[in-house]
Amino acid sequence: MKRSEQRISRYCLIRNRKIVLNEKTLIEEEPGADLSTFLSSIYKTFRPEYSKFYKMDLLSKLGFLTADFLLDGDHVQNTYGANEVAILISNSQSSLETDNRFQQTIADRDAYYPNPALFVYTLPSILIGEISIKHQIKGESAFFISALPDFDFMHQYADTLFQTTPTKAVITGWIDLNINAEYEAALFLIENRKQMEKRKRSWTFAAGSFSDLFYERNLEKDELFHG
Amino acid sequence: MDELIAKLKAQIIEELSLEDLSPEELEDDEPLFGEGLGLDSIDALSLVVVLDRDYGIQIEDPEQGKDILFSVKTIAEYITKNK
Numbered sequence: 685m686k687r688s689e690q691r692i693s694r695y696c697l698i699r700n701r702k703i704v705l706n707e708k709t710l711i712e713e714e715p716g717a718d719l720s721t722f723l724s725s726i727y728k729t730f731r732p733e734y735s736k737f738y739k740m741d742l743l744s745k746l747g748f749l750t751a752d753f754l755l756d757g758d759h760v761q762n763t764y765g766a767n768e769v770a771i772l773i774s775n776s777q778s779s780l781e782t783d784n785r786f787q788q789t790i791a792d793r794d795a796y797y798p799n800p801a802l803f804v805y806t807l808p809s810i811l812i813g814e815i816s817i818k819h820q821i822k823g824e825s826a827f828f829i830s831a832l833p834d835f836d837f838m839h840q841y842a843d844t845l846f847q848t849t850p851t852k853a854v855i856t857g858w859i860d861l862n863i864n865a866e867y868e869a870a871l872f873l874i875e876n877r878k879q880m881e882k883r884k885r886s887w888t889f890a891a892g893s894f895s896d897l898f899y900e901r902n903l904e905k906d907e908l909f910h911g
Numbered sequence: 912m913d914e915l916i917a918k919l920k921a922q923i924i925e926e927l928s929l930e931d932l933s934p935e936e937l938e939d940d941e942p943l944f945g946e947g948l949g950l951d952s953i954d955a956l957s958l959v960v961v962l963d964r965d966y967g968i969q970i971e972d973p974e975q976g977k978d979i980l981f982s983v984k985t986i987a988e989y990i991t992k993n994k
Contacts, residue, residue, distance in 0.1 A: 724930065735949060738930040797964045800956035801927065 690846060691877045691886040695857075695897050696754040698746065698869040704900070705753050706885065719865045723749060734818060741782040741805035742867075744814045747773065747859040750869040751815040759881050760853060760873070761820060768852040770824035770845050771812050772838065773871075775860035776831050779808045784863055811859060824849055833858045833870075833898060835891040842874055843889075852876060858898070870898050915987045923983065926961055927954050939984040947982075955980055962986070968993050 697704040701713040701722055710730075713722065723745045727737055731752050740748060760769060786802040804810065809827040816822065824845055828837070838856050845851040857871035874889055887893045895901075920934040923943075927950065941947050944955070958980050962968045968990060970976045979989045 735931075738928045795964070797960050800953050800960065804953055 688889045689876050689878075690843075690874050690889040691880060692872050692889055692893055692897070693875045693880045693884060693886045694754055694873040695887075696750050696869075696871050697898070697900070698750050698753075699867065703753065705756075710753070719746075719861075719867055736814070736817075739801065740814060741779070741785075741802070741810075742865065743775075743779055743781060743808060743859065743861045744805060744811040746861060746867055746869050747811035747871075748814050748818065750857070750859065750871045751819065751855065754855065754871045754873055755819055763875075763879055764853050765850075766820055766822040768823055768850055769819075769821045770842070770849070770851045770854045771815060771821060772824075772826050772828070772841055772845075772854060772856040773808075773812060773859055774828040774830055774834065774838070775808060775858060776829065777860055777862045778829050779806050779810070781861050781863050781865065782806055815855070821855075823851055833894075835894040835898070838894055839889070839891040852879065872897065912987055912991065915990060916983055919983050919987055919990075922961055922965065923958070926957050937983060940982050943980060943982055958986070962990070966990050966994060 694706055696706075701711075701715065701717075702709060703711040703726070711726065717725070719742060723742070724738075726749055727745070731737075731749065734748075737745065737748065782802060782805045786799060786806050789797055789799040789802065808829075809825070812825045812827060816825070826841070828834075830837070842854040842856050845854060852875070854874040855871055856874065857869070859869045859871070861867045872894060877886070880886060887897065916939055917934065920937045923929065923937065924932055924934060929948075937948070943958075944950050955976065959970055959976070962970065970979055979985055
């Protein structure tokens with residue numbers, strides 16, 4: 685079997701008030717604060733100032749922060765052209781949490797005030813736009829809806845991009861938020877093994893690796909790779 | 912007028928999700944758009960909704976909107992004149 689040129693070089697998970705970056709738990713908070721408070725506190729503590737953060741809906745804040753941890757540092761921006769980085773994201777609930785809040789602003793015919801700031805977030809792909817603006821990414825992008833994370837599809841789509849477009853790095857994953865503000869976020873960075881940062885652990889570019897990392901299963905020792 | 916300005920500042924922060932700002936940091940005369948607070952066209956629409964919903968005031972002429980929404984003070988003056 686031909687060895688893939690690509691590897692999963694970094695990944696970030698955010699769920700249950702826990703943030704994991706490349707197998708390391710960065711934050712683990714006790715249950716209590718709601719998602720909005722949790723994300724704002726993470727943003728204030730860890731991330732550089734970005735004036736639009738507070739204007740985003742919850743789904744975009746979740747995706748934006750996950751991507752910000754994933755792309756920490758300037759490796760991706762320094763290594764690839766803007767059109768060489770692709771973003772593929774999927775979830776099960778689309779932008780339902782925001783759709784519901786927007787619907788409440790137009791539900792009463794006598795108090796019909798569609799909220800423009802909410803309306804712009806009634807499409808899940810907006811979160812790809814927020815990530816792209818922050819990290820100056822202009823490559824291929826797509827947002828898919830599926831009941832569960834489809835790691836085979838994620839792998840095949842990214843692989844097709846590598847083979848048929850100028851894409852040299854792919855950010856892919858699952859950013860999901862339901863109407864009760866229950867959430868789950870996972871993003872993976874896939875790069876050519878020669879362009880990865882040196883001395884970083886990486887994982888096989890395969891559906892099984894996405895699944896193992898997503899579900900935090902123990903990975904085999906042969907996954908160790910030293911650039 | 913001072914009371915109205917204070918109320919408007921709180922509303923602007925709430926409606927536009929400017930959570931990192933306190934009302935005290937928002938100057939009465941500071942431009943809300945462009946080089947000032949950096950609001951955008953979606954924020955302008957949100958302010959138009961606030962004027963209609965909470966003060967019963969509609970901005971009929973879009974050209975006028977730029978002057979009315981220039982700062983917290985200009986919004987307060989327009990509300991005072993038209994309510």
